[in-house]
Structures are given as structure tokens and as C-alpha cells.
Amino acid sequence: MKVFNEHVGVAMPLPEDNINTDVIIPSREMRTVSKSGLADGLFAPWRYLDPDSREENPSFAMNKAAYRDASILIAGKNFGCGSSREHAVWALMEAGFKVVIAESFATIFYNNALRNGLLAIALDRRLIDALAAPVRDSGAVDVLSVNLTDQTISAGAMVVRFEIDPDAKEMLLEGMDEISLTQRNALLIEAFERSDRENRPWIYLND
Amino acid sequence: MSLTLVDKLWSMHEVHRLSERRSLLYIDRIFLHERTGSVALRELEAKQRKVRLPSHAFCTMDHIVDTTPGRSDRTLMPSGQDFIVATRSAAQEASIRLFDIDDPDQGIVHVLSPELGIALPGSTLICPDSHTCTLGGVGALAWGVGSTETEHALATSTLRVERPQNYRVSLDGELPVGVTAKDLILYVIRELSASGGQGYAIEFAGSAVESLSVEGRLTLCNMATELSAFTGIIAPDQKVFDYFRDRDFAPSGPTWELAQAHWQDLKSDPDAVFDREMALDVSQIGPQISWGTSPQHTIDASGVIPTPADAPSGLQHSSWAKAQAYMQIRPGTRLEDYPIDAAFLGSCTNSRLSDLRLAADYLRHSGARVAPSVKALCVPGSGRVKRAAEAEGIDEVFREAGFEWREPGCSLCFFAGGERFAEGARVISTTNRNFEGRQGLGVRTHLASPLSVVASACAGYLTSVGSQA
Numbered sequence: 001m002k003v004f005n006e007h008v009g010v011a012m013p014l015p016e017d018n019i020n021t022d023v024i025i026p027s028r029e030m031r032t033v034s035k036s037g038l039a040d041g042l043f044a045p046w047r048y049l050d051p052d053s054r055e056e057n058p059s060f061a062m063n064k065a066a067y068r069d070a071s072i073l074i075a076g077k078n079f080g081c082g083s084s085r086e087h088a089v090w091a092l093m094e095a096g097f098k099v100v101i102a103e104s105f106a107t108i109f110y111n112n113a114l115r116n117g118l119l120a121i122a123l124d125r126r127l128i129d130a131l132a133a134p135v136r137d138s139g140a141v142d143v144l145s146v147n148l149t150d151q152t153i154s155a156g157a158m159v160v161r162f163e164i165d166p167d168a169k170e171m172l173l174e175g176m177d178e179i180s181l182t183q184r185n186a187l188l189i190e191a192f193e194r195s196d197r198e199n200r201p202w203i204y205l206n207d
Numbered sequence: 208m209s210l211t212l213v214d215k216l217w218s219m220h221e222v223h224r225l226s227e228r229r230s231l232l233y234i235d236r237i238f239l240h241e242r243t244g245s246v247a248l249r250e251l252e253a254k255q256r257k258v259r260l261p262s263h264a265f266c267t268m269d270h271i272v273d274t275t276p277g278r279s280d281r282t283l284m285p286s287g288q289d290f291i292v293a294t295r296s297a298a299q300e301a302s303i304r305l306f307d308i309d310d311p312d313q314g315i316v317h318v319l320s321p322e323l324g325i326a327l328p329g330s331t332l333i334c335p336d337s338h339t340c341t342l343g344g345v346g347a348l349a350w351g352v353g354s355t356e357t358e359h360a361l362a363t364s365t366l367r368v369e370r371p372q373n374y375r376v377s378l379d380g381e382l383p384v385g386v387t388a389k390d391l392i393l394y395v396i397r398e399l400s401a402s403g404g405q406g407y408a409i410e411f412a413g414s415a416v417e418s419l420s421v422e423g424r425l426t427l428c429n430m431a432t433e434l435s436a437f438t439g440i441i442a443p444d445q446k447v448f449d450y451f452r453d454r455d456f457a458p459s460g461p462t463w464e465l466a467q468a469h470w471q472d473l474k475s476d477p478d479a480v481f482d483r484e485m486a487l488d489v490s491q492i493g494p495q496i497s498w499g500t501s502p503q504h505t506i507d508a509s510g511v512i513p514t515p516a517d518a519p520s521g522l523q524h525s526s527w528a529k530a531q532a533y534m535q536i537r538p539g540t541r542l543e544d545y546p547i548d549a550a551f552l553g554s555c556t557n558s559r560l561s562d563l564r565l566a567a568d569y570l571r572h573s574g575a576r577v578a579p580s581v582k583a584l585c586v587p588g589s590g591r592v593k594r595a596a597e598a599e600g601i602d603e604v605f606r607e608a609g610f611e612w613r614e615p616g617c618s619l620c621f622f623a624g625g626e627r628f629a630e631g632a633r634v635i636s637t638t639n640r641n642f643e644g645r646q647g648l649g650v651r652t653h654l655a656s657p658l659s660v661v662a663s664a665c666a667g668y669l670t671s672v673g674s675q676a
Contacts, residue, residue, distance in 0.1 A: 017522050018401050018501050022642040027623040031286045033245050033293045045644045076522050078402035081435050082642060084337040085243060086353035104405055106435050107371075108337060112353035165369065167226045178355075179256065182363045185223055185231060189365060192222045192233055202458030202466050203235050203330065205262040 002117030003175035004148055007098045009071030011142040012061050013132060019075055020082035021109065025091040026051075027083075038091035072144050074128060075102040079120075080109025089116050099146050101128060101153070114168050117175060119148060121162045131155045148172060209476035211373045212442050213408040216348040216473075220331050222365055232368050234360045236263055236325055236332040239303070240316050241294035242270035242623055243335035247357035248297035258301045258361045265325055266298045267306040269315045271624045274586050274613040278308065284625030301361075314589025314615040317341040317555040320349075321425060322591055324454025328443035328470045333360055338555050338639065339438075340431040344424035345450070346443030346473050348408075351432060371437035372482040374407035375475075378415040380490025385672045387565070388423035389557055389637065389656035391415065392430040393495035397505040398487060404436030407483065410475060411441050415489045421450045422561040429556045430639050433502040442474035494671035496542055497641045497654040499530035504641070506542070508659060508671035514538040533643055534651045535633075542653070542669040548632040550583040550664035551646075552610070554620040557637035557657050558588030563596050566661040567604040569672065577609030578667030582628075584611040586618040608665070621645050635663040 028051075029041025040054075047062050049055045056063045062070070073092070079102035080088060089112045092100065099119045113120040131153060132142060145154040148169065153160045171178065197204050210218075223231040239247065244266055251258065258264055271287045272278065280291045291308070298305040306313040312323065316334055320326040320342050328346035333339060335357045342349035352366070360366050376395060396403075409431055411424075419427065424441050431439025448467055451457040458466040494508040504527070506513070515527035515538065531538065536545065552558070552566055563585065569575075577583045585605045587593035593615055596602055602612045619626055620638040627647030628634050634652050637660050641652040655663070659671040 015522065016526060018503075018526070020501075020640075020642050022621070022640065022645050026644055027621050028284070028625070030242075030623075031284070033249060033290055035246065051648065078405065078435050081401060082337065082432075082640060084335055084351040084353055086246070086335075086355060089353070104402060106405070107369075107437055108351055108353060111356060115353065115355040165226070165228065167229050167367075178367065179359050179362050182231065182359065182365060182367065185365075186363075188223050188231075189233070189363065193364075196233065200329075200466075200469065202327070202462045205456065 004098070004117050004119050004172040006145070006147045006149070007071065008143065008145045009098060010067060010069055011072040011074050011144045012067040012070035013074045014061060015076055017076035018078045018081055021080055021085050021088040022082055024080065024088040025085065030085065030087050035090045036094060038087055039094035042091040042095045069096070071096050072099045072101065072146070073097050074132065075100065077103040079105050081106040084108045086112045089113050089118050093118055103128065114171060115178065117172060119146065119172060121153070123160070123162055127160050130158060131160060209479040211475040211479045211481060212410055212440060212473060213348065213371070213373055214479070216329060216331070217370060219329070220348070225367060228370050229367060230370060231365050232331060234333055234364055234366055235330040236265070237357065237360050238316050238320055238325065238332065238334040239264065239266040239357065240270050240334070240336060241268050241272070241290045243354050244357065245290055245294040245297060246354040247335060247361060248301060249293065250354070250358050251361055252297060252300065256362045258303065259364045261302040263364065264301070264303045264361060265306070266294065266303050267313060267316050267319055268294065268308050269616045272308055272616045273624055274616040274618040276614060278614055280308065282624040284623070287624050311590045314592065315555050315558060315617055317425070317429065318558060318588030318592065321345050321450070322454070322589060324451055324457030327451065327457060328447055329473045333357065333366065337432045338429055340436070341425050341429040341555055343428035343431065343438050343440035345421065345447050346441060346470070348438065348440065350438040371408040372406055374404065374409045374436070374483040374485070375481040376409055376411050377413035377484070377486040378411065378489050379413040379486065380415055380488050381418070382415055382489060383491070383493070385658060386492055386494060387656040387658060388419050388426040390492065390495045391489060392427045393497065393502065393505045393654060394489065394492050395487070396430060396433050396502045397495065399434055399485065401433060401501045401503040402435045404431060404434030407436050409434065409436045409439045411439060413486070416441055417444070420561060421447055422559045425559070426556055430502065433639060443470055494656060494659050494673050496659060496669060496671065498534065498536055498542065499527065500533055500641055500643050501530070502639070502641060502654060504530055505654070508542060508673065510542070512536055512538050512540050512542070545633060546668045547581055547635050547663055549628050549634040550577070550581055550660050551619050551634060551636040551638065552584070552657055552660050553586030553588070553618055554638040555588070555617070556639045558586060558592065560592050560595050562637065562657045563587065563592065563601050566657040567601040569658055569661050570604050570608045573665070575608065575665035577664045581664050581667055583609060583664040584613060584619070586613040587615050589615050610664070619646055622647055635660050635669060
């Protein structure tokens with residue numbers, strides 16, 4: 001997994017609630033049994049007037065000159081709801097996004113992001129608006145600076161603090177392989193099974 | 208100390224506490240499908256890791272596989288076959304029980320899970336699929352995860368999970384005739400919103416839930432993910448225990464008695480404290496049909512399309528307006544004003560025998576036929592459902608009324624296999640998601656019960672049985 005520590009980049013606003021994973025990456029764009037080849041399909045329903053010919057929709061943020069190099073996405077409530085497809089995270093990352101800031105996230109998306117080194121930050125609407133205000137006012141591009149160690153997002157002089165579970169933070173900072181980490185608890189798992197087998201023998205099918 | 212059902216299942220499966228809110232949980236069953244499970248199996252293989260307990264893992268072909276009679280590995284989507292072939296070889300390599308295309312028991316993962324006794328009361332089950340919460344209907348703690356977490360579960364028989372908060376949603380009252388479990392869950396989503404369950408495991412309780420059949424409970428819990436909940440669950444009762452008697456992977460012989468005794472305790476203590484509670488009287492609700500592009504965009508089938516200005520918050524004004532533009536539907540009009548192009552009966556929400564029976568009974572009693580302009584299809588959830596329906600002559604009822612009768616699979620719930628409805632078509636569907644483009648480019652999906660789907664298919668416009676009277 002990729003290590004995440006800090007990131008400075010252009011923030012692209014998609015001010016909508018309930019942006020689902022079918023919109024982030026439609027089923028028809030997931031063409032191979034792999035994690036790659038997805039960037040082109042990112043937000044396909046909104047990004048292209050015609051998803052088949054790839055004719056761009058000029059009014060969609062990603063197609064505006066200011067956001068061509070955006071690496072931070074800002075959205076509303078319940079980002080990544082719907083299908084569990086991890087392809088939504090892979091597509092965002094392949095397209096260059098490192099951070100998603102939203103009012104809240106669907107749990108499966110959040111967990112998928114964490115396990116791939118994509119930083120998902122849940123933030124109050126008030127704070128999101130405060131970070132976005134300089135852009136609205138000046139018409140300039142919003143460059144945000146995100147620091148995971150300090151748990152801060154800065155926009156010019158404005159600094160906002162965000163919360164993250166300490167265990168999740170450590171996973172991101174160290175880019176840990178979760179399976180190896182859990183395998184250190186192999187003896188605990190075996191002990192659990194020995195006692196559980198007494199209580200619930202029907203769970204243990206023959207191997 | 209008094210505990211909720213989810214608290215009890217959590218402690219029962221806790222191998223190790225990782226932090227205040229995170230635990231290493233034992234995962235009893237893992238179910239895979241060819242869309243996302245294939246990725247997890249291939250990644251494991253690439254890292255030279257083994258499936259720790261192959262007998263606890265299962266795999267089916269449902270998401271991409273074709274559902275037309277006489278199907279093969281080929282799909283409309285040119286690369287679909289790659290997923291099928293890769294999944295088959297990865298499952299064989301890992302010695303996982305695979306319900307392949309030609310297996311008589313093949314079907315939709317969440318239909319097979321209870322049908323074969325793979326999901327059991329009190330068990331933990333994960334699948335790289337968001338509708339895994341369906342299995343809460345039989346009292347399993349089951350939730351959807353991504354491919355990477357699936358890899359972890361396959362390699363270690365555990366997951367590192369953040370503990371959800373407890374939410375009890377009590378649904379009380381006797382459901383009116385013609386109002387089904389599907390109407391009930393659409394109504395709950397309409398009331399709680401698409402993010403109303405975020406961070407919670409929802410226990411559905413109350414007299415309306417208790418009186419649901421086991422299959423109705425699976426339908427109810429199926430859409431807990433549309434509330435953005437961690438999962439949904441219903442305390443299992445004798446109806447559920449009886450359901451599991453003689454199921455293939457369920458306990459049998461002396462362990463059956465042992466399991467039954469154990470399952471009796473699977474309920475929240477009477478004085479258990481929930482982090483949140485909600486009670487709804489459902490004795491007066493009517494059939495529900497969605498009008499927009501989120502399941503929360505739902506109204507009474509006989510109701511009027513709302514005005515965006517009436518939406519509860521700022522962001523919702525624009526999202527309602529955007530949804531109405533996409534759906535080509537105007538505020539102040541009625542659902543019955545909109546002719547449909549297609550009707551779909553199937554998916555992990557509504558493709559079980561009781562769903563098919565309900566729809567077939569309507570067709571038998573009304574003698575109605577599918578309107579000439581409507582493409583209508585019925586896709587049974589599994590090989591067993593299909594054979595049971597055929598034994599009752601249900602397939603003939605559907606065919607004679609003008610429905611296509613398909614092979615089991617997820618089919619047109621979305622178009623992973625490449626099959627889609629015509630661009631811009633208006634579709635009434637027993638599925639769970641009315642997202643933009645979900646059933647095809649520009650397709651306008653209206654979610655509804657099996658009864659509303661057959662009634663609309665025959666009427667040629669959006670309607671329910673109640674509102675036709």
C-alpha cells in the first residue's frame with residue numbers, strides 16, 4: 001500500500017450529496033480483471049456527453065482548465081455510497097486524486113480508501129465552505145495543503161484540523177500491509193477457533 | 208450488562224481488541240462472485256498467499272454471467288468472459304466451492320447464501336458486495352466490503368473492523384393488503400434518507416417485521432445499504448430456525464439441536480440501550496415507487512412528484528432538480544402519467560420464490576397481459592428458485608403474459624454483463640438502485656415491489672395494484 005504523509009494540490013469541488021460508486025466508475029467501465037485501466041472511466045456519466053465517443057461535457061469540473069490537474073476532491077454527504085466496488089478508489093487514484101474531503105463517507109468506500117492510501121477526510125460543511133471561500137471570492141484555483149501527521153488542511157492562512165482514527169492514521173502513514181499485521185496474531189486466531197469450535201461446532205466445515 | 212443483538216454477535220466473534228472502536232473479528236463465511244471476488248483471489252495468488260480455510264469460502268457466477276437461455280461463458284461485454292474464466296480457475300486453484308454457470312444451484316450470491324445454509328443465524332459473513340446486508344434477514348451479521356478486505360478475510364479468517372453504533376428501527380402495525388417488504392424498506396429509506404443509517408448497524412424490530420416471512424426479511428435487510436448503514440439485522444425466531452432445517456450447509460444431526468439452543472439467545476436484551484431509536488407506524492402505508500435517482504426519492508405510488516423547492520436542505524434542492532431533469536419527470540405530476548418501456552423482476556432484492564409467486568398470482572387472477580409497448584422480463588434468483596417456480600407452472604404464467612423467463616443471475620439490475628435497456632428507457636424494476644445509468648445509458652429506473660412491477664408491465668405505465676382500483 002502507498003504511504004501517505006502530506007500532499008499539496010488543487011482542490012476540485014463536486015458539491016453534491018450521495019455521489020455513488022456507479023457514478024464514480026460505472027460497471028461498464030470496469031473492463032478487466034485488474035485494478036488498472038480505470039482513470040478514463042472516472043465519473044464517466046458526468047464527465048462525457050457521450051460516454052462511448054468520450055466527447056467531453058464542458059460544464060463538468062474535471063473538464064475545466066483550472067481542474068485538469070486537481071488531486072483533491074471536495075464533495076457533500078455520504079460520498080461513495082452504493083456498490084462496494086473498490087474500483088471507485090482505484091479509478092480516483094489512477095486519475096491522480098490523493099485526498100477526498102467530504103461531509104461524510106459511506107463506510108465501505110472509506111475502508112477501501114484507507115487500504116489503498118487514499119486519504120478520506122470527513123469534515124463539517126461549515127469548515128468545507130470556509131476552505132472553499134477563498135476560491136469562490138477570487139475566482140482563483142484552490143490549492144490546499146494536507147498534512148496527515150498534524151491532521152491539518154491549510155488554504156493560505158486558514159488552517160483546519162481534521163479527525164482520524166489513530167489505527168487508521170498509522171496504517172496510512174506507514175503504508176502497512178494489513179494481512180502481515182494480522183498474521184502476527186495467528187496464535188490468537190487459532191486459540192479463538194479452539195474455544196469457538198466447542199461452542200459452535202457447526203461453523204467449522206471440513207477442510 | 209444488557210446487550211443488543213449486534214453487541215452479542217460482536218463479542219462472540221471478537222478475536223482481539225485493536226483500539227477503542229476497532230476489533231479483529233472472526234469471519235465465519237466468505238462468499239465471492241466473479242465481478243469483485245476474482246480480483247481478491249488473483250491478488251492473493253500473486254502475493255503467494257493461501258486461502259486459510261477454503262471450506263469457509265464459496266463463490267458464484269452471478270454479476271457478469273449472461274441470463275439468456277442457452278448461455279455460455281460468452282457475454283455481451285467482450286471482456287466479460289475473462290472475468291468468468293479467471294474466477295473459475297482462481298476458485299479451483301484455491302479449492303473453493305464454486306457454483307459455476309452449469310451448476311444446478313448457481314444463482315445470485317445473496318439468494319444462495321440462505322438457501323444453501325451458508326449464512327446462518329448468528330454467523331458472520333462477508334462478501335465483496337454491498338448488498339451482503341441481505342443476510343441480516345436470517346440473523347447473520349453480514350456486511351459488504353471491498354476486494355482488499357476480502358483478501359484479508361480469505362488469508363486470515365478475520366477482518367479489522369470498526370464497531371458500528373446501534374440503531375433500532377421499530378416498524379409496527381399490520382401491513383395493508385398488497386403492501387410488501389419492498390414497499391416497507393422503500394418507505395423506511397424515504398423517512399430516514401440515503402445517509403440516515405451511516406455509522407450504524409440497524410436492528411429492524413416491531414410487529415410488522417416479526418410478521419414478515421423469512422424471504423420478506425431478506426428483502427427488508429437487503430436495502431439497509433441504501434441507508435448507508437453498516438448493515439441491517441433482524442433477531443432470528445422459530446420461523447428462521449425452521450427455514451434452515453435440512454439446508455445443505457446448515458447444521459444437522461446432533462449439532463442441529465445444539466445450534467437451535469444457541470440461536471435462542473440471538474436477540475437484544477429487553478433493556479438494551481441503543482445509540483439511536485426510531486419507531487414508525489406502518490399500518491397505513493401504501494405501495495411505494497421511487498421517482499428520482501436515489502432510493503430516498505420515493506413517494507406513495509398514488510402520490511404527486513414533489514417540487515425541488517420543497518426539498519429539506521440546500522444541496523437537496525439542486526439534487527432534486529437534477530434528478531427530475533435526468534428522469535424527465537415534472538413536479539406536480541403523478542407517477543401514473545408516465546408510460547414505461549420495460550419492467551424487470553429479479554435481483555438480490557426480489558427474485559425469490561415468494562416474489563415470483565406474488566407476481567404470478569396477480570397475472571393469474573387478473574388475466575392481464577404485458578402491454579404491447581413494454582419489454583418485460585423475470586429473472587429467478589437461483590437454479591433452485593427457478594426449478595421450484597417451474598414445478599408450480601409459474602414460468603408458464605409469466606411466458607403466457609408476455610414476460611421473458613430467464614436463467615439465474617443479477618442480469619439487468621445493472622449492465623455488468625453488457626446487457627442494457629435501450630438508451631433513455633423508463634423502467635419499473637424490483638431492484639435496489641435507481642442510480643443514473645445503472646441499468647443502461649440514460650435509463651430511468653423506478654424502484655418498486657414485484658406486485659407494482661407486474662401491474663405496471665400490464666398497464667403500460669407506472670402504477671401499483673392499490674392505485675389501479
